[in-house]
Amino acid sequence: MKTPLYKIYEKTPAVGYYTMSNWGGLEVLAVDGIEKNGEDAVVACFNWGNGRQHIARHVIRYTPSGRAYIRKNNWRFYFDEIMKA
DSSP: OOOOOHHHHHSSSOSSHHHHHSOOOEEEEEEEEOOOOOEEEEEEEESSSSEEEEEEEEEEOOOOOOOOOEETTEEEEEEOOOOOO
């Protein structure tokens, strides 16, 4: 049986942050290698001060101009706006 992502990444320090309010925002936890279609992926979650929520793997997508982003809850989070930890 596969180990759930929340158990794998519950103690992992974040590698990047996207602040959405004074209480928290998006945490990028790890660059997760290559997905099935040969696309890169990351593991990201929301953290609002009460623990990590909605930990999931996301495929990195690109705009026509070349900006990299992920989609989470129908929002685009661009990597040039994510702060490195």
